Amino acid sequence: MKGNFVYHNPTKLYFGEDAMNHLSNELKNYGPTVMLSYGGGSIKRNGIYDAVIAALKAVGKTIVEDAGVMPNPTYEKVLEGCRLVRDHKVDLILAVGGGSTIDYAKGVSASAYCEEDAWEKYWVNQGWPTCRTVPVGAVLTMVGTGSEMNGGSVITNRKAGFKLGKVFGPELYPKFTILNPRFTMTVPQYQMVAGFFDIMSHLMEQYFAGTADCTTDYINEGLMRSLIHSTRIAAKNPQDYEARANIMWTATWALNTLLKCGKGGDWEVHQIGHAIGLVTDATHGMTLASVSLPYYRHVMHDGLHQFVRFAKNVWGVRPEGKTDEQVATEGLECLEGWMKEIGVVMHSGELGVTEENLEAVANAVLILPVGYRTLTRDEVIDILRQSM
Ligand code: NZQ
Numbered sequence: 001m002k003g004n005f006v007y008h009n010p011t012k013l014y015f016g017e018d019a020m021n022h023l024s025n026e027l028k029n030y031g032p033t034v035m036l037s038y039g040g041g042s043i044k045r046n047g048i049y050d051a052v053i054a055a056l057k058a059v060g061k062t063i064v065e066d067a068g069v070m071p072n073p074t075y076e077k078v079l080e081g082c083r084l085v086r087d088h089k090v091d092l093i094l095a096v097g098g099g100s101t102i103d104y105a106k107g108v109s110a111s112a113y114c115e116e117d118a119w120e121k122y123w124v125n126q127g128w129p130t131c132r133t134v135p136v137g138a139v140l141t142m143v144g145t146g147s148e149m150n151g152g153s154v155i156t157n158r159k160a161g162f163k164l165g166k167v168f169g170p171e172l173y174p175k176f177t178i179l180n181p182r183f184t185m186t187v188p189q190y191q192m193v194a195g196f197f198d199i200m201s202h203l204m205e206q207y208f209a210g211t212a213d214c215t216t217d218y219i220n221e222g223l224m225r226s227l228i229h230s231t232r233i234a235a236k237n238p239q240d241y242e243a244r245a246n247i248m249w250t251a252t253w254a255l256n257t258l259l260k261c262g263k264g265g266d267w268e269v270h271q272i273g274h275a276i277g278l279v280t281d282a283t284h285g286m287t288l289a290s291v292s293l294p295y296y297r298h299v300m301h302d303g304l305h306q307f308v309r310f311a312k313n314v315w316g317v318r319p320e321g322k323t324d325e326q327v328a329t330e331g332l333e334c335l336e337g338w339m340k341e342i343g344v345v346m347h348s349g350e351l352g353v354t355e356e357n358l359e360a361v362a363n364a365v366l367i368l369p370v371g372y373r374t375l376t377r378d379e380v381i382d383i384l385r386q387s388m
């Protein structure tokens with residue numbers, strides 16, 4: 001392990017089929033007015049909405065309804081939520097949904113009482129809240145992003161031409177999250193599988209960085225192996241509770257800051273994915289899947305030692321009689337095979353990337369000077385072309 005770090009994660013998790021039983025009790029820790037934020041209505045169809053309302057009513061809360069948080073939530077929607085918070089003097093934002101709803105809730109929390117331009121302050125300049133913030137709690141219904149136990153808030157601003165992530169500090173992490181794997185059983189297969197790849201991508205973004213022998217890499221390898229095992233089961237039988245529960249727990253640990261301890265991160269696949277999302281509004285996990293293989297094949301030589309380790313420790317590739325390059329290449333072939341097996345989108349062309357909008361996508365890619373290689377804009381275009 002190299003470097004100094006602080007690890008602080010204050011989110012309280014309630015996990016399992018009975019997790020909802022704790023919601024009413026937890027709500028007693030907050031003031032009388034709760035803003036219930038949710039997406040396009042899936043929670044009304046699968047009964048989660050009724051269960052949440054019952055928990056809120058059981059402890060006499062005043063409920064402010066805040067529906068319609070869209071996948072890839074927009075800054076305009078954040079500003080709408082801010083008005084509701086101020087008008088109703090909201091004491092707690094309860095986000096019920098996937099990463100989009102939880103990210104949105106954190107954005108509203110930090111922006112509602114912000115006296116500056118919140119987009120510029122947080123998402124462009126990566127500043128910290130200096131105003132009052134509103135506590136956020138979560139009920140997770142879709143697995144993938146890790147938003148349930150981190151400070152991430154990824155917001156799309158089409159007027160500004162960017163989809164940007166802000167990672168807030170622990171004061172904006174959800175105070176508590178209800179994690180019931182059963183709640184994820186109604187997620188459509190496409191979204192479910194996109195979430196699976198999102199988890200793998202979070203693991204790889206943090207694995208493919210750094211050079212030291214690091215405990216964190218061993219933890220990461222264990223999570224990858226568990227994820228590969230359980231997603232193979234869940235892709236065939238989405239109702240397999242054990243597999244879905246393992247995947248939910250893996251997703252939470254994949255992006256709650258544990259795996260960056262003692263190392264950096266790469267995150268270039270996410271930057272390219274966000275740019276595709278901005279231009280096409282495609283599902284986050286699928287944008288990552290569509291560019292990952294061209295990206296990793298491109299940077300493999302720059303971080304060869306770690307790609308060899310990935311092949312051996314995650315996929316069980318035998319190194320005898322092979323060059324490092326052959327071993328690393330075989331590891332990426334195994335990744336490709338697993339992606340096809342679970343059924344992710346393999347080409348960005350299927351998501352709407354075309355020769356016509358390629359420049360627009362490339363212009364929206366943030367190039368990060370970390371990871372094994374800092375891309376040039378031409379390399380970004382090459383990777384995008386290969387991904388199509
Ligand atoms: O809106 P509803 O009707 O709820 O439908 C949603 C949505 O259409 C549906 N869904 C969710 N739970 C369901 C369900 N449908 C049936 N049954 C259920 N139980 O699934 C669709 C996708 O939901 P969404 O919240 O958009 O998905 P996800 O959790 O993948 O979140 C994606 C957003 O998170 C950001 C992404 O960029 C994207 O904007 N990310 C957040 C991160 C973080 N906070 O750290 C990191 C990630 O890398 C990612 O960037």
Ligand code: ZN
Pocket residue numbers: 145198201202270284
């Ligand atoms: Zn992601």
